[in-house]
Amino acid sequence: MKSLVTSWQVWAFASAGFAALTAIFAKIGVENVNSDFATFIRTLVILFLAGGILWFGGQWQPLASISMRSYLFLMLSGMATGASWLCYFRALQLGDAARVAPVDKLSVVFVAVLGALLLGETLSLLNWLGVLLIAGGAVLVALKA
Template sequence: MTLFTSWQFWAVLSAAFAALTAIFAKVGVENVNSDFATLIRTVVILLVIAGIVMATGQAQTLGSISSKTYTFLILSGVATGASWLCYFRALKLGNAAQVAPIDKLSVVLVAVFGVVFLGERLSGANWLGIALIAAGAVLVAYRA
């Protein structure tokens, strides 16, 4: 397995870009409505991803995608949009160092939802890790 085919490599890059997202967004929402800031961000993302898909020849015909896939991608898009709107609103109102850890409670929820809805199994050590992530997020966000 090469670095570029490793899920761990891409997950670490995702975390790094997510961290930069919080910092850039906190500065970006300073003097603009958070919902409008989310719209600007979304347009940028759309253009960048469209460019990547076209440049790499990864486009598919729309008819080649199943209705189940469309349904779940649409639901994912709606959830992403709602998450971004809430995230930018939280950044507008709070400190990035407090907002981001609470946002990352999504890690805990993904584990729970994965078990409940997808039938995934987690070991005792996995559950301990999830509990520690939850406790850590709350402790980082807590303001004494």
């Protein structure tokens, strides 16, 4: 049996749980705070948390051991993350967390499409049905009834 520590499913489920807490905590936190400044505070917390994990886990890596290609794509990923967080916090400031978070999770749909187009990943018909259901569910939750 696969160890829980090495199971991507366990880590993905934990990520979803923490993402849910992120939405709730952020919605409360952006009250009376500029959403961009709130994103800055969040980023500082993440920087210190990630740094602490690396430090105490002895996982620091020489900067020269990372390829230029990896640096490029990690920087692009960081810029996309920053843009996503800025947009997410602004959306939370303006809308209900219960509606903002599902629309934000349309990223799952975008990843499936981009993964297929840009990375050559393949999904079965059943997988694509799931992607369509995620898209439809996000739209239905976002609607103001």
